[in-house]
Amino acid sequence: MKxxxxxxxxxxxxxxxxxxxAVTLLLTAIIPIYLKSIGHNYNVADSMSTAHWGIVNSVSTLVLALCAPVxxxxxxxxxxxxxxxxxxxxVGxxxxxxxxxxxNYYALLIANFVMLIGYTGTYIIYDAFLVDVSPDERMDYVSSFGFGMGYIGGSIPFVLSLLLIMLEPFGLDGVTAVKLSLALNGxxxxxxxxxxxxxxxxVYSIEKTKHVVSGTLKNVAATFKKIAHHKVMGLFLLSYFxxxxxxxxxxxxSTEIGADKGIDANQMVxxxxxxxxxxxxxxxxxxxxVKTTRAKPIILVSIAVFAGVCVFGYFMTTALHFWIMALVVALVLGTIQALSRxxxxxxIPEKDRNNEYFGFYSIMTRYASILGPLILAGLTLWTGSSRYGILGILVLFVAGFIIFARVKEPDEEKEAASCANSADVLG
Structure with missing residues (x-):
């Protein structure tokens, strides 16, 4: 297809x-390490900083997940x-x-909590805009192109931030260099x-009603029922979760895990x-x-690769191991996100209600972002080692793979629905 x-x-x-x-990289590579450094001034151990960061991510995610459908x-x-x-x-x-x-360490935690609310909140709306800007037959391509743009665009301010932090030019100290990198990314x-x-x-919308609150709640309930009765969509959302x-x-x-393994911050970045x-x-x-291949097998392979990464991460002890893990993840990271979206x-059967459906999609994304960090933080605090937390994440990929294997491709589902409707008419 051209x-x-x-x-x-x-x-x-x-x-x-x-x-x-650019913000994603800040939250992944720079802010967690910066918080560890500031935390030392408040007698906060690295393992506790890891736990704090996991809690900040989980709670901000919970707030958005509860609000996403509305x-x-x-x-x-x-x-x-x-x-x-x-x-x-x-807000972000x-x-x-x-x-x-x-x-202040704790003030920075609060500021980053609020930033996470604003930043991830934009994606509840942004993802749904895919329906407004692109027809079905172009969505895989446009979504993948968007993620590709993201990796390239995010890398540019990231490199500039690295130069500021690692070289500390113009007589800058380490803290000032990080602050400038935050401003640059902003x-x-x-x-x-x-x-x-x-x-x-x-492009797609519904007309406003006089009773916005009651109408909204009714719409949410109606959409939930439709998803519950839509077997393919229900299975997909469960596997995606x-x-x-x-x-x-x-x-x-990832950077928190690497730091706990004693891997040099420069190597990780x-x-x-x-x-x-x-x-x-x-x-x-x-x-x-995706112009010539269905999305489902590509997603399944990507899930399997991530499962292997969890097992490999359990045995990770050196910077080389971290490099290998990072590069393997890179091969499938954007692919699994873009094609899932x-x-x-x-x-989605009703384009004019795409935000409602993406609200439930966001619930899966956001609630899923609660369970993983809690598993990692809980097992790390319980055992005193993050390697068990990494291994605990494996169960999520195994469950997702098994369920997604039963999901039909969107065009197969529409064809099956069309045949069923034709049979009903003939009957």
């Missing part, structure tokens, strides 16, 4: 991946989708800039979000940079591969 070039809306939508991925339902009303995105984006960007001026996030704010608009939990945990806690570059190439190749988008 695909046309990206439209202005598709490209502007993809640019948000480019801009916001946010999605209200965002479906005409004109609300862009408003909700703007609010979350404003202001909290990031606030972190530049904070030196400017990047703001600047390259502007095309999205200008060009991406809500498990395997994306493991993926998110590997992403958000360089490995993560290489991960970004390899992942960018990998997901762009995937964008071409477009796989679900193509399952």
């Amino acid at each position: 695909l046309k070039k990206l439209t202005r809306e598709e490209f502007s939508w993809s640019l948000y991946d480019w801009s916001s991925s 946010i999605g339902a209200v965002a479906d009303f005409k004109g609300n989708k862009n408003r909700f995105f703007n609010v979350f984006f404003t 960007i202001l909290s990031l800039f606030a972190s530049v001026f904070l030196d 400017v990047w996030w703001l600047l390259f979000t502007l095309p999205f704010l200008k060009n991406v608009r809500q 498990f395997y994306i939990d493991g993926v998110n945990t590997v992403i958000t806690m 360089l490995a993560l940079l290489a991960t970004q570059l390899v992942a960018a190439v990998s997901v762009m190749l995937c964008a071409r591969l 477009s796989f679900f988008a193509k399952l």
Whole structure:
């Protein structure tokens, strides 16, 4: 299937991946290490800092997960989708800039908690915008392209941040260098979000009702019932809950795990940079591969690779091991995220209520982000070693693989539904 070039809306939508991925790297590679350093001034051990960071991620995720269906339902009303995105984006960007001026360990934890609310909140809306900017037959390609843009775009401010932190030019001290890197990433996030704010608009919507609260709750309940009766969508969301939990945990806690293993911070950061570059190439190749190959087998292979990474992580002891783990993850990281997003988008039966459906998709994403860090933090605190926490994540990928293996492709599901409807008419 030959695909046309990206439209202005598709490209502007993809640019948000480019801009916001800088924040992802901050949360993965720089802020956790920075918190450990600041925590030393407050007699906070590295293992406790790991636990604190896991709790911050889990609680912020829980707050959004509880609100996601209602946010999605209200965002479906005409004109609300862009408003909700703007609010979350404003909260996130202001909290990031606030972190530049904070030196207290606990104040930084709070600021990052608020930033996580704003940052991840934008993705509840952003993911659903895929339905507005792209038709079904282009979704795999556009979603994969977006993730590829994210890996490339996120790497640029990340490299500049590394140069600031590692070289400490112009007589900067370590803390000031980190603060400047936070400001740099905030400017990047703001600047390259502007095309999205200008060009991406809500296409599918429902008219506002007089009774917004009761109407919203009814819509949420109705959508939940539809998902419950939609076997393929229900199975997909259940499998996604498990395997994306493991993926998110590997992403958000990787540097914490490496630090607990005694791996040099510079080695970890360089490995993560290489991960970004390899992942960018990998997901762009995937964008071409999905033109001729179904998404399901690619997702299954990706889940299996992550399961293997958990086993390998249990035995990780050296910087070389960390490099190997990081590069293997890079081969499938963007692919599993991009294809999961477009796989679900193509399952949505009512385009004008896509935010409601993506609200439940976000529940799976956000609740999944609670269980993984808690497993890792709990087993680490219980045993005193993060290696058992890493191994505990394996069960999430095993469960996700088994369930997803039973899920039909979106086009197979639509064909089956069409045949069933034809049979009913003939009957």
